[in-house]
Amino acid sequence: MVPVIVIENVAVATVDAEDTYHADGHVVVGDDGRIAAVGAGRFPADLPRVDGTGCLVTPGLVNTHHHLYQWATRGLALDETLFGWLTTLYPIWGRLDAEIVGAAAGAGLGWLALSGCTTSMDHHYVFPRDGGDVLEAEIEAARRLGVRFHPTRGSMDLSRKDGGLPPDNVVEKTDEALAATEAAIDRWHDPSPDAMLQIAVAPCSPFSVTERLMSEAAELARRKGVRLHTHLAETDDEEDFCRERFGCTPVEYAERLGWLGDDVWLAHGVHLDDAAIARLGATGTGVAHCPSSNARLGAGAARVRELLDHRVPVGLGVDGSASQEAAHLGEELRQALYTARIRGGPGALNAREALRLGTMGGARCLGRQDDLGSIEVGKLADLVVWRLDGLGHEGIDDKLAALVFGPAAPVELSLVGGRPIVERGELVHGDAETLAREARRAHDRLLRT
Numbered sequence: 001m002v003p004v005i006v007i008e009n010v011a012v013a014t015v016d017a018e019d020t021y022h023a024d025g026h027v028v029v030g031d032d033g034r035i036a037a038v039g040a041g042r043f044p045a046d047l048p049r050v051d052g053t054g055c056l057v058t059p060g061l062v063n064t065h066h067h068l069y070q071w072a073t074r075g076l077a078l079d080e081t082l083f084g085w086l087t088t089l090y091p092i093w094g095r096l097d098a099e100i101v102g103a104a105a106g107a108g109l110g111w112l113a114l115s116g117c118t119t120s121m122d123h124h125y126v127f128p129r130d131g132g133d134v135l136e137a138e139i140e141a142a143r144r145l146g147v148r149f150h151p152t153r154g155s156m157d158l159s160r161k162d163g164g165l166p167p168d169n170v171v172e173k174t175d176e177a178l179a180a181t182e183a184a185i186d187r188w189h190d191p192s193p194d195a196m197l198q199i200a201v202a203p204c205s206p207f208s209v210t211e212r213l214m215s216e217a218a219e220l221a222r223r224k225g226v227r228l229h230t231h232l233a234e235t236d237d238e239e240d241f242c243r244e245r246f247g248c249t250p251v252e253y254a255e256r257l258g259w260l261g262d263d264v265w266l267a268h269g270v271h272l273d274d275a276a277i278a279r280l281g282a283t284g285t286g287v288a289h290c291p292s293s294n295a296r297l298g299a300g301a302a303r304v305r306e307l308l309d310h311r312v313p314v315g316l317g318v319d320g321s322a323s324q325e326a327a328h329l330g331e332e333l334r335q336a337l338y339t340a341r342i343r344g345g346p347g348a349l350n351a352r353e354a355l356r357l358g359t360m361g362g363a364r365c366l367g368r369q370d371d372l373g374s375i376e377v378g379k380l381a382d383l384v385v386w387r388l389d390g391l392g393h394e395g396i397d398d399k400l401a402a403l404v405f406g407p408a409a410p411v412e413l414s415l416v417g418g419r420p421i422v423e424r425g426e427l428v429h430g431d432a433e434t435l436a437r438e439a440r441r442a443h444d445r446l447l448r449t
Helices: 066-072 082-093 100-116 133-147 174-188 211-224 234-244 250-256 274-283 293-297 304-309 329-344 353-365 399-405 430-446
Strands: 006-015 021-029 034-038 050-051 057-058 062-064 117-124 148-153 200-203 228-231 264-268 286-290 313-318 384-389 411-416 419-422
Touching: 006 384, 006 399, 021 117, 057 353, 057 399, 062 313, 062 329, 062 353, 066 082, 066 100, 066 117, 066 133, 066 430, 100 117, 100 133, 100 411, 100 419, 117 133, 117 228, 117 411, 133 148, 133 174, 148 174, 148 384, 174 200, 174 211, 174 304, 200 211, 211 228, 228 250, 234 250, 250 274, 274 304, 286 304, 286 353, 293 329, 304 313, 304 329, 313 353, 329 353, 329 399, 353 399
Parallel strands: 006 050, 006 057, 062 117, 117 148, 148 200, 200 228, 228 264, 264 286, 286 313
Antiparallel strands: 006 021, 021 034, 057 384, 384 411, 411 419
């Protein structure tokens, strides 16, 4: 059981089907960690109260694409395209171990929590043979901090000598990768509605994974009842690779291998033609939109307006901290809005749609839309109270507009299942300075090795 809490005197953006918004409302968290009431004005019962004056409460943000281990290699290959960036960093990542990954995950997840994230996935696909249990290391970091976590067991089995991009020392044998993926599901996956930990299957990309691993991974995921994730259509280089090697576009390749469906979400989806967008919409395949990472690597801008118009589930991702050093999920709301407007003008995306990407859109990508992503009675109380009455937001009367268009807003309170993980801008279950010191040691050791 968790404490019953009434958050009142607060603006409420529910992100329900009608986009209900209360300029002055309340949210009640029940002792089961779910939302007991939401509405306008005060809640009449005499219960413990949180005064939300000057604040906005939203659903917790959902991060749909990340590589937490990359916190240990931030600030490198700053002016490379994706393929150049990867070939620079693969040799370094080949020296990862559980201690380094645990420290990087702690820093990355702590920073995400401070940026309004309550649920994060992670796409981990580098498993050095002598590195220890790196997946367990990041899972333990998430448990300590109290965030809801969806790590994916990634894999690579197509090395440079076989026509792929990664060097031999960071790939696995196909059968070993499949067996390790199944073992991770059996050990860690919790299918329950209030799960704090769920596993997905995530071969890395068309240029680092064989056709056999892609197709058999899809079969494994569906046999186990878990979701599928991979990178797709991120760059022109990938488009060229797929056409030269497979004779088709990345989306056509994915469909050929059984990788379209409402249990799949794809990272980036930048280079999609009209036919590809239509196929994603028809199959219910989701997209993790990573606007800052795509800009940092010069990959392009995803066609978010068209994706939404075709009913494609679209969530937001910060991507790995080595390709998007800010890694601030709250700021991705504004980045998504700006990127859409650069492509399509001021009508391409509005503040409510941007918030929906970061909440319900992300919940749909992860298959958690029945329990996360909106403030509705019966849903899990994963909530963020944003402070919007400081100098940086003064004069923006609409609190939702202040959150999306204004500077990064401090998190006054963040709840996961009704339990605080951030209070007054500080982590409840971790110390930011300690996490930073551990991440610095991991970075230094990795680069010295």
